[in-house]
Amino acid sequence: MIAKLRSSLLAPVLAIVVSALLCALILLFSGANPIDALGAMISQVGEGQVAVDIVNSTAIYMIASIAAAIGFQMNLLNIGIEGQYRIGALVAAIVGSAIVLPAPLHWIVILIVAMIAGALWALLPAILKVTRGVHEVLSTIMMNAIAFGLAAFLIRRDQFGILIGNNVSTEPIPESGLVPGISLGDRGTVFGLVFLAVLAAALYGTTMNRTRFGFELRASGLSPTAASAGGVNAKRMIVIALLSSGAIAGLIGMPEILGRDHAYTLNFTAGYGFAALGIALLGRNHPVGIAFGSLLWAFLEKAKAALDNVGVPREIATIMQGLIVLSVVIAYEVVKRFDQAAEQRRVGRALGTITATEPAPEAAK
Amino acid sequence: MSMVEVQPGVPNTPGGAAMTMPPPVQRRTLPAWAWFMIGVVAVVGVLSMTSYLTGQPALTSSSTMQNTVTLGLPILLCGLGGIWSERSGMINIGLEGMMILGTWGAAFGGLHGGPWMSVLVGAVMGALGGLLHAVATVTFGVNHIVSGVAINLLGAGITKYLSTLIFEPLSSNPRDSPPVEQFDTYSVPGLSDWLGDLEAQQRVVISDVAGIVRGLVTRVSPVLLLSILLVVATYVVLWRTRFGLRLRSCGENPVASESLGVNVYLYKYIAVVASGALAGIGGAALVLGSSPSIYSEGQTANRGFIGLAAMIFGNWRPVGTLAGSTLFGYSDGLRLSSGPETVHALLYSAVIVAGLIVVWQLFRRRWTGAGLAAAGAILVYVLYFFTDELPTEFLPYTPHIITLVVLALAAQRLRPPAADGMPYRRGEGD
Numbered sequence: 001m002i003a004k005l006r007s008s009l010l011a012p013v014l015a016i017v018v019s020a021l022l023c024a025l026i027l028l029f030s031g032a033n034p035i036d037a038l039g040a041m042i043s044q045v046g047e048g049q050v051a052v053d054i055v056n057s058t059a060i061y062m063i064a065s066i067a068a069a070i071g072f073q074m075n076l077l078n079i080g081i082e083g084q085y086r087i088g089a090l091v092a093a094i095v096g097s098a099i100v101l102p103a104p105l106h107w108i109v110i111l112i113v114a115m116i117a118g119a120l121w122a123l124l125p126a127i128l129k130v131t132r133g134v135h136e137v138l139s140t141i142m143m144n145a146i147a148f149g150l151a152a153f154l155i156r157r158d159q160f161g162i163l164i165g166n167n168v169s170t171e172p173i174p175e176s177g178l179v180p181g182i183s184l185g186d187r188g189t190v191f192g193l194v195f196l197a198v199l200a201a202a203l204y205g206t207t208m209n210r211t212r213f214g215f216e217l218r219a220s221g222l223s224p225t226a227a228s229a230g231g232v233n234a235k236r237m238i239v240i241a242l243l244s245s246g247a248i249a250g251l252i253g254m255p256e257i258l259g260r261d262h263a264y265t266l267n268f269t270a271g272y273g274f275a276a277l278g279i280a281l282l283g284r285n286h287p288v289g290i291a292f293g294s295l296l297w298a299f300l301e302k303a304k305a306a307l308d309n310v311g312v313p314r315e316i317a318t319i320m321q322g323l324i325v326l327s328v329v330i331a332y333e334v335v336k337r338f339d340q341a342a343e344q345r346r347v348g349r350a351l352g353t354i355t356a357t358e359p360a361p362e363a364a365k
Numbered sequence: 366m367s368m369v370e371v372q373p374g375v376p377n378t379p380g381g382a383a384m385t386m387p388p389p390v391q392r393r394t395l396p397a398w399a400w401f402m403i404g405v406v407a408v409v410g411v412l413s414m415t416s417y418l419t420g421q422p423a424l425t426s427s428s429t430m431q432n433t434v435t436l437g438l439p440i441l442l443c444g445l446g447g448i449w450s451e452r453s454g455m456i457n458i459g460l461e462g463m464m465i466l467g468t469w470g471a472a473f474g475g476l477h478g479g480p481w482m483s484v485l486v487g488a489v490m491g492a493l494g495g496l497l498h499a500v501a502t503v504t505f506g507v508n509h510i511v512s513g514v515a516i517n518l519l520g521a522g523i524t525k526y527l528s529t530l531i532f533e534p535l536s537s538n539p540r541d542s543p544p545v546e547q548f549d550t551y552s553v554p555g556l557s558d559w560l561g562d563l564e565a566q567q568r569v570v571i572s573d574v575a576g577i578v579r580g581l582v583t584r585v586s587p588v589l590l591l592s593i594l595l596v597v598a599t600y601v602v603l604w605r606t607r608f609g610l611r612l613r614s615c616g617e618n619p620v621a622s623e624s625l626g627v628n629v630y631l632y633k634y635i636a637v638v639a640s641g642a643l644a645g646i647g648g649a650a651l652v653l654g655s656s657p658s659i660y661s662e663g664q665t666a667n668r669g670f671i672g673l674a675a676m677i678f679g680n681w682r683p684v685g686t687l688a689g690s691t692l693f694g695y696s697d698g699l700r701l702s703s704g705p706e707t708v709h710a711l712l713y714s715a716v717i718v719a720g721l722i723v724v725w726q727l728f729r730r731r732w733t734g735a736g737l738a739a740a741g742a743i744l745v746y747v748l749y750f751f752t753d754e755l756p757t758e759f760l761p762y763t764p765h766i767i768t769l770v771v772l773a774l775a776a777q778r779l780r781p782p783a784a785d786g787m788p789y790r791r792g793e794g795d
Contacts, residue, residue: 026526030530128769128772128773132777133777137458137510138673139769141667142674142766142769145667145670145762145765146762149758149762153759156756274518277514278518313525313526313530313539315525315526315529318521318525318526319522319526320522321522322516322518322519322523325518325519326497326501326515326519329501329508329512329515330505330507333505333506337506
């Protein structure tokens, strides 16, 4: 148990330390003091609404990375989260403003619409993957671009868009469709849908680890041949995995729309989809790991404004995010190989085929 | 194949075999350049027919062609980068990040030297991105796509940081660089004016061809010449040299190459670094081609991914990639130089193409294919007839839709390198 925990925690910790060191080096080279920078970022958390902002974006990042993790479990790289959540948010905002229902029912309908729209946007890549063998990375990249075009078209003022102030947006969703948040006065308001993220993480964790479906999904991801020999329909699993990933992705925009913006606006936040891939890798597709990864991401994202005060370009936070992802995947590979070698030596010693000093044979896997 | 049919005892010399049994009739396939020329003629024909029948001269005007070149070059260079990397078996989703690094490098180089310095520093920055990808994927064996995604994040982050640090004091805007010097452009003397006269006469086909050719020979930038040179160089180096054969063998069967003494890691490193450099030059082409020629944040707008799509469209080969990036550049360029009515006329082109497919399928006696194409042609024609313009929001995304269609129809005919994206560890082959 301890050995397992060590090998799963070693890599992310190693990665974060390495990337922090690299960032410190970059800061030193550009003539800033890394300690001051870190101090400024940490003290920023106590300022104004930053703490609440961090909680809110942690929730959003969690939903997004769960969508990514579902794909990863099945060895699918769903780059299309970006497009799926945009379409999900836009369709949900349009439908939500067009209907009137009693309060909890209204927003539940909106959430379901968002999930369906997100899943439908993933449907074409799924079909192309299983029927024509088109790699999902390519088709989802194309679908992302088309989603941008479709969104820009649907929000035109002769379609569903209206002008509010200087900003074009969809019709605002009526009061009954909004999810009440937890107001903390000057500190800001925690989105009510923060709990949706927790629920999604819990549901994801149980499904993956406690159900037959989750087992089949992970088995197909680990070894498609072994899984199909065990009677798992690989094509069906691909379609289900991509559609559920898309459905969860459809929810990404919901905390912001139902908790703050009340409509899909032109300056709808972009970029959660790509961050999600990084966080899911960092958290190793584990719900708890994802939660911590999202927290780290949200902290870097929201506290970076403070860097301007100490004369450091805030973009160092983005570099740090990229470095973390790159070093975490490298660290996983290194730790994995190290573990494999250790295992080989252990087996070798137990069988008495090698002595403790002899290196493990490379080919004996 | 014919070797199998040779009877034992029959002397297996070329002359002897030819005398005793005629070689089986082979279906002669045209070389790639011939197909390319046929394609060019067909496309020009369809476009000039459309332009004539719908009265939309902008479809084949020289300004549209110039925009096509300007917007297509970054995509072409990224696509070439993709060929280098993937031919050695390394998937390179990080082209976008390397291109972003290239745009920054181009602006930085341009401020400290002429336009050639822009290209050089852009290439170096892109190559550094490629080197990082190579370290992660070749040395540490990280999943190629994962590393590529990380490099895209990192490329965006590093350029934002560097641009705030270096460009903001000069341009007082952290997102833009000050304008850099552009290349002098050259027009072919005489020819350009003569073609301009022809184009202005609005004669069927002749004016269309004149417009297209004029777009290619007027205000030619050295970047265009450099890119054409790089297309040829990519073909010659990868397909006509020993080095290229070895590099491609690493993408087909690295274990076999290893057994023949090829240093697979070295070749993969060279390929991925070259790929990054090409993507970086693509970034430089983007900076030098925009007006004013500046680096600005978000300028690449996923062109790296489009370059990858152009490469797949071109079946991992240079000439095909050239065709793919022309398509992407054209639909982008048309949007700049004309309005929604012109775009609408493209529907007419689609009808003509579908009609040609019907004829071809009937000729091949494939009735279902012909029926489907005919239904498609009628559908698009109805759409054309009952609408007056297409929403311009969709125009930039036409190539994406076309790519999806191509992937759906031709995915089985495309042939990526056999070991593309496969993990390879030295000495662990089975």
